[in-house]
Amino acid sequence: MNRLIVSPSPHVHSGDSVKKNMYGVIIALLPALAASLYYFGLGAVVVTLTAVVSCVFFEWAIQKFLLKNESTILDGSAALTGLLLAFNIPSNLPIWIIIIGSLVAIGIGKMSFGGLGNNPFNPALVGRVFMLISFPVQMTLWPKPQTIQLEYLDATTGATPLSIMKEGLANGESVSAIMDKLPSYTELFFGNSGGSAGEIAAAALLMGLAYMLIRKIITWHIPASIIVTIAAFTGLLHLSSPDQYAGPLFHLLTGGVMLGAIFMATDYVSSPMSKKGMIIYGVGIGIITVVIRVFGAYPEGISFAILIMNGFVPLIDKYVKPKRFGELVKTAKA
Amino acid sequence: MNVVLITIISLGVLGALAAIILYFVAQKFKVFEDPRIDQVEEVLPAANCGGCGFPGCRAFAEAMVKSDDISALNCPVGGADTMKAAAEILGKEVKAADPMVAVVRCNGTCENRPRIAEYDGATSCTIASSLYGGDTGCSNGCLGLGECVDACAFNAMYMDKETGLPVIIEDNCVSCGACVDACPKNIIELRKKGPKNRRIFVSCVNTDKGAAAKKACSAACIGCKKCQKICPFDAITVENNLAYIDYNKCKLCRKCVAECPTNAIHIVNFPPPKPKVEKPAEAKAE
C-alpha cells in the first residue's frame, strides 16, 4: 500500500517563504538601485557588486569552514545585507574597505550569533557603523551625483546636504542662507544630491515601500512611526527657531532617513514583534536620529539610532506584548 | 615627618572604624559554609548533568557533606573513583555502586518492522508520540527521531541510519539517565553493566498480543512465556504480553536466549557462539 504521510496539523501552508520575503525586499530595492546607478554610475556598480559578492562569500565560507552547517546563502538574506550595505556607503569607497565592512557585517553582525534570525543588531548597519568609525576619512567623502558617470575612486566629491547644513550651522549661518546653497526639495526627492549610494532618491525608496506594503512583506508601523516622529520633532524645533533648525521636509529628504526607515529599521530579525513594540521602536529611532543630527557630532544619525534601538528590542519584546485575546474583558452584565 | 604622622593617624582611625563595622557585620552575618563542600566539588566531574538526582554538582557536594550516610548517593558520571575520592575527603565510607549502562529495548529495525507511514512533523519523539503510535504497526516501539541522542551530554549515543534505532556507545555512557527521561516511549533502561560487561535483556517493549506484535515487528516479544518457563532463576516475568528480565536475578546462563522464537532477547559482550546453531541478530553487541 501507498505509505501515508503523517504529521501534526496544520496540513496546509500559506506558501510564504523566507526566500520570497528576502527577494521581495531585493525587488523593492531595485528602483533605488537604478537611481544609484543613474547618479553614481561605475562607482555604484563596483560598490554594489563588491558588497553583495563578499557578503555572500563570507556567509558561505563561515558556514562551510567554521560553523560547519548547511549553507543558507540561497535564501537571499546575505545578498540583501550586501545590497543594503552598499546602499549605505559612498560609491567611491575603496574595495578593500567594502570587503572589511562585509566581513564585519556578516562575520560579527550575523554569523557570530548563529546566522539568520539570531542577530540582535542589524548586520548591514553593524558593518556600516564599523566602517564609519574605522575609516572616517573615506566614509565621509561623498561623490557628487551626475548622470551616468564612469569614474570610480576618483569621482569628484562634495558634501552631503546634511553635512553642509551641520557645518553651516556650526559657523553661525542661518538655515535659510544654507538652504540656498542646497538643491531644491524636488531635486532631493528625486535624488540629485550627495550621499550614500542608495539613500539619495526618496522617490525610488517610497516606490519600494509601496511594493513591500502591497506584498505584505512589512507592515506600516515602523516606517510610519519613524517618519512621523522625525517630522514632528524637527517640526517643533523648526517652529521654535526657524533659523537654527532646518524643517521637517529637509530632514526627511536628506541623508538616510528614508532608506533607514523603510529598509533597515524594518529588518525582521532586529525589530520588535508586536505592533505596539514596533511603534515604540520607531518613535525611539526617530527621536535618537534627530538628537544625533541636531545636537551630536555626526551629521547623520539614523544608523546609530537603529542600532541603539536594536539593543532595546529584547526589552521591548519582553514588556510590550501583543494584545492578548480576552485581556480587555467585556463580561456579561451580572 | 609631619606627613607621615598624619598618614598614620588618619589611616589608623579609618582602620579602627573599619574594624568595628566589620566586627558587627561579621556578628550579624555568620554564615558558615563548610569548606569541604568546595573540596568535594573539586573532585566531582563538573558535568552538572543531574544524573545524581541533584540540581548540579555543587548541590550534590553539599548533600555529600551533610548526610551522614552517603551510601545512597552516587555520581554516575564520576563513578567509583570519584566517589572514593570524595568520600576520602569526608572520611566517609562508600559502597561501590553497581556500574550501570543504558540499553535500548527495541529492535524494530527497518528490516524487522516494516514502515506503514511516513512521519513528516517536527523532529521530536515526544511530539511524534503525542500524534500517533509511530510509523510502524508497533505503537510501543522506537520512533527513531533521536530525542534520546540529543539528551545525552556525553556523546554516548548515535542514531544508526541503517536500523533507524539509537545505539549506545558503552564506553562513553555514564548512566546519567538523561536518555531514559527523554524517551517518551520508555524504551531506554539503565541496567547493570554486568560482569565483564555481559548482560542479557529483552529488546522489546511491545505489549500487543502475540499475533499483532509479530505482525508489526518480526523481532517483537510475543509474550509466549517460553523464556519464563526455562529460566532457572525466576528472573523473567511476563506481563502485558511482554517479558522482562530482572538484572538482579539473572545469572547470565543464556538459556532463555535460544528459547525465544523471535530472537527478542539480546545478549551483549558474550564471546562468539560455540558450535551452537544460528545466533540471534546481534544488533548492538559490537
Added chain:
Amino acid sequence: MNQWSNFSKGFFKENAVFTLLLGMCPTLGVTSSAIDGLGMGLATTFVLVMSNLVVAVIKDFIPDKVRIPSFIVVIATFVTIVEMTMQAYVPALFDSLGLFIPLIVVNCLVLGRAEAFASKNKLGASVIDGLGMGLGFAMALTILGSVRELLGSGKLFGTIIYPENYGMLVFVLAPGAFIALGYLIAFINQVKKEA
C-alpha cells in the same frame, strides 16, 4: 602541586583574563596599545606578588573577621606605592594608564589571590602564585593590547607594521576592546579544547 605548575597555571589553565574573567576593567580599558597593556600587567604583577608575600607572612596574625579589610589595606598600600613610583619615574605611562592604577585595588584578581591562595599557603608558594598569575595577566593584557594596536593603528609596540591609514580605528576605541576580547576568548577556548 609542584612549583612549576603553580607558576604556569596562571598563563593558560587559570588565566585571569581568558578563563577566570577577572579584572575586566583594566583588561579592556588600558589595552589600546601593547605597551600600555604590558605596563598595566606588570604593575598589577608587582602588587600581586607583594601583597601575596605580605599576606602569606601575616596571615596567622589576622583574626578571620578582619581578613578582608586587612588585605585591602595591604593591597592598597602597594597600589599607592606603585602609583607614586610610576608618577615619579615613568610619568608618561602613568598618564596613559590614568584611573586604572588606583583601580588595581579593586581588581578581583589581586584580592582573590590573597584570599584564595596566599592566606592558605606558604610564603614561597604564594609568591610564585602571585608571579604566575600576575605575569599571566600581563601576558593577556599584552596580547590584547597587541591585537588592538595592530588592527587599530597598524603598529606593534609602537613600530609601524603597515600604514596607519589601513588600520581600523574601532579597535583603538571602546567597541573594539570588547569585540577583540570576545573573539580572543573564543579563539583561546577553541585552542584549549583542542589541546
Added chain:
Amino acid sequence: MEYVLIVISAIFVNNIVLSQFLGICPFLGVSKKISTGIGMTGAVTFVMVIATIVTFFLQKAVLEPFGVGYLQTISFILVIASLVQLVEIILKKVSPPLYQALGVFLPLITTNCAILGVAIMTIQKDFNIVESVVFAAANAIGFGLALITFAGIREQLDLMDIPKGMKGTPIALVVAGLLALAFMGFAGIV
C-alpha cells in the same frame, strides 16, 4: 543646564560601562536576568551616591587640609568597603523582611571599580558636592541602562542557538562591543 549636561554625558556619551570601562565585572556577571539587573541598578545607585558623599567629605575635610592626597586610594577603598557592609547591617536591623526581600531578588555587589572609579573621578573633575552627587547618580543610571539593555539581549540570546565556540562570554563581549558601537552615535552631544 550644567546638571543636565552632566547627566546626559554620564548616561549616554561617556557611559561608564560602554565607554569608560568601569564596572565590567558585574556588567558581565549580573546580566543574565533583567530582574536582577534592575535590582543591581538600585543597589549600585544607592551605594554610589553615598560613597560619593562620604569620599567627598573625606577628600575635602581630611585629605586636602592635611596634605595627604596620596592616601586617596587606600582611604577611599576602606571607606567604601565598610560602607557597603554598613548598609547591609542597617537594612537588616531596620527591617528584616525588607532585607529578606532584597536578598531574594538581588545581589549587592558593590566593591567594584565603578564605585571607586566614580568617587575618584568626581574628585578629579573638581565638582562641587551637588555636582558630584548628580554625577554619581547619573553614572549609576548609565550603568543600569547598559546593564539592563545588555541583560535583555542576553536573555534573548539564551533562547537562541549561538555557535558553540561563541557561547557564553565571547558572545556577551561581542554584544557589549556592538552596544558600545551603537552608543558611539551619541558622541559629541555634550
Added chain:
Amino acid sequence: MAKTESTLKNMVLTLLVITGIAGTSLGFMYELTKGPIAAAKAAKQQAAIKEVVPGFDNNPGDEMYELTSKEGFALKVFPAKKGDELMGVAIESMTNKGFGGNIKIMVGLKPDGTLINYQVLEHKETPGLGTKMDDWFKADKGQQNILGKHPKTNNLTITKDGGEVDAITAATISSRAFLDAVRVAYETYSENQSSPKADNNTSVEEGGTE
C-alpha cells in the same frame, strides 16, 4: 599555628597595627617620591618649552608669569631667553572646544607673535582622529603647516571656515579647537604686550616649586 581569635579587641588592634605599618611605609614612600614626582613634572614642562622655543639658556620656569585670556583661562607664560635677549615665549594655552573637552597645548611664539612650534600637552580627543594634531600642523603637506606663520597676517582657521589651514581629515572639530587654542595664546599674549609686562614678569615668582 593558632589563628588569632576574632575578638573585638584583637580586630581593632590588628587593623590598627596594619594600618599603622601601611601608613608609615606610605608616608616614607611619599617623602621619597615627592622629589622625583615634582622633578618629572618640571622636566616635562621644560622639555615642552624646549621644543616650542629652542635655544634658550635661562630657566623659563623661574620666570613664569600668568595671564588671563578673554575667555577667562589662566595661561602660564614662560619667557625663554638667551642671555638677556627674549627668544620668545612658551605659552600654555587651552580651549574647551575640543571634541572630548579641553585641549591644552604649549605654543612657542616669537616676541612678534610668529609661531615657532607647538606641543599638545593634554587632550581627550579620539585616538587616531583628533590625536593627529600632535604633528598634523607641523607637516609640510598641502596647507597643513602652521609653523612660522603669524596669526595676524595668516588666517589661521581651517579652510572650511574660510581660513588657510587644512583641517585634519575627519577631525574638523579637533582642528578648529586646536587653532582656537593657538589663537587664544596669541591674542592673550599680544594684548598684554602693549601693557607693561615687566611688572608681571617679576611679580609671580612661586611658579616653580621646590
Added chain:
Amino acid sequence: MLKTFSLGGVHPAENKFSAGQKIAVLPVPEQVSVPIAQHIGAPSEPIVKKGDEVKVGQLIAKSSGFVSANIHSPVSGKVFKIDDILDASGYKRKAIIIKTEGDEWDASIDRSEDLKTEITASPEEIIKKIGDAGIVGLGGATFPAHVKLSVPPGKTCEVLILNGVECEPYLTADHQLMIEKGDEIMVGTQILMKALKVDRAIIGIENNKPDAIKQMSELAKNYAGISIQPLKVQYPQGGEKQLIDACIGRQIPSGKLPIEVGAVVQNIGTTLAVYEAVQKNKPLFERVVTVTGKSVTKPSNFMARIGTPMNQLIEAAGGLPQDTGKVIGGGPMMGKALVSTEVPITKGSSGILIMPKEIAKRAKMEACIRCSKCVSVCPMGLSPYLLMTVSDKAVWDRAEEEKIMDCIECGSCSFTCPANRPLLDYIRLGKGKVGQIMRSRTK
C-alpha cells in the same frame, strides 16, 4: 464591514469541492468498529459482550463519569469482539466490533421524516434526553453536549450561538446540513434555547455560504429569537472564542469558559442531533462526513454510521486517488493525519480529506527570522515563535508566563510562518508539559 473576530486570523484557500453535493446516505457497512473513547472525557464502559445481539440505536457503552457520553450501536447485528484497534488517535484503543445483520432499529426511534416542531419536554428532560442520546459536540471538540448545556450554578446564559461557520477549508458538512435540514436545525435551536432558558440565539455563518445565509434567514423569520449573523471569511472563525467575539463582541478571559460571558456555542450538526434525540428519540449513531480532496473523483457529503471504516467512504467518493500522500480526519488546519484508512468514523469525524503527495509534504524548516507574522495571525494574541522556542528549550515557567495554555491549536501560526517552522507541533508539546505541571501544582 462584516463582523469578524478582533485578533489575527488567516485566509487559507477554501477549496470547498464538495459544496452543494447532496448528503448521500452511505449503505450500512458489513462490520463497524465503535471505539469506546470518541469524546472528551472518560471513555465509556461497554455493556455488551462478545456474541450479544444488538439493534440500531441500542445502548452498547455507558457514560462512565460526569464528562463522558453514552454510545449506541450504529447497526444491528452481533458483537463480534471487543478488542484494541487502531483508531483515529493513532493509537490502539478499545473498540466494540459488530458484524452487521440486517438493519433493525430500536423500536423507540421515530423514523418518520416529518418535522416535529412542538417542544413538549421540560429543560431538565431535554438535557437528560441529550445525555441519554450520547450527543457530543460534532464541531470537532466532541465535548458531551449535556454537560455544556448544564449551566453551572451562579452563572446565567444570555445567548446561544450556533456555529455554522465551517471555517476549515474543504469541509462542507455543516453547510450542506443547513441547506437540507434547515427546519430541523431551527427546531433544534429552539430546543437548545429552552434547555438553556435563553430567548436569543445567533447563527454565525461565514459569507462564503451565501445560499445557507439566505435560506436560514428565511427560515429564522418563523422562529422567535433566532437571528443569522453573516461573518467575514476568516479562519479560525469557528473557534468558540472567536465566534463569540465575532457575534457579540465579548472576549472570554484566559482560562475561562464561554459561560463566563454568558454564551453557549453549539455546532450545527450537534443541533440537528439534538432535534433528533429530543423529538425523534434517535440517539447519535450517524453523522455527516465530507469526503473531499483535490484529486478525489467525487467529493461528497455522506450520512455515515459511526464505526464505518473510512475506506468505505473513500470508495464511495470514487476511491483513493493514485497520488494520495495524506489522509486527514477532519479539515486541513486542525484535522489529524491518519496512518491507515481502515480506522472507523467517530462522532468527531467531520470530514475525510485526501491530499495529493506534492502538497502533503511539509517544506523544510528554517531558522525563525522573527518576521512576526505568526504573532499577527494568532487569534489569541500569543507569540507563537516564542512559545515554540521555550517549548523546545524546555523553559516551562516561561511558557506558562507567556500563556501557552491559551493556544487553541488553530494552526494559523504554522500555516503562515515563512520559515516553515512547526510552531504548533512544539506548542502542543509545551501545552502538554505545562498542563501537567499546573495540574501537579494544584494537587
Added chain:
Amino acid sequence: MTILILRYFCQPTRMADIDYIEHEGVVEAVSSQLIKVRIVNESACASCHAKGSCTAADLQDKLIDIYEVKGNFTVGQKVILMGRKSLAPKAVLLAYIYPIILMLLTLSGTYFTTNNELLAGGLALFILLPYYAVIYLLKDKLTRTFSFTIKHQINES
C-alpha cells in the same frame, strides 16, 4: 491626542500578569507560626566558576521567614519560595531609591541655601537616619508586605 497615545501604551503590561517570582529553598526549621527557609542567594555569583577568587560575590545562604503556611512541610524538604513579583521593585524602591531621592533633595536644598558643601553633604547623609527610623517604625507593616509563601516543589517528569 496625547491622552489617547498615553492610554495606548499604558495598558497594564504583562508584567503584572504573572504575579509570582519563584526561588528554590530548603526548609530549615518549622515552628507553629513560622517556617524558616534557607535559600542560596541567586546572586549570579553562586554559579560563577570564578567565585572562589572573587570576594565581591555575596554568596551567602539566607534565611527567609514564612508566616503564611498552607500545607505540611518538614525540615530538609525542598520547597519553592514565592514572593509577589511586584515585591522586588518595591523593595528596591524602599531600600534604595527613596533614600536616594531624599538625599538628593536634602543635598541640593541645603547646598543652594547655605552654599556650604560639607554641611550639605553631612545633612544628606544624616537624613538617612530619620528615614531608616521611619522604616523601623513601619516594621510590622513591612513584615506583612514582604511576606513570602512556599509551596511544594513539583517533580517535573
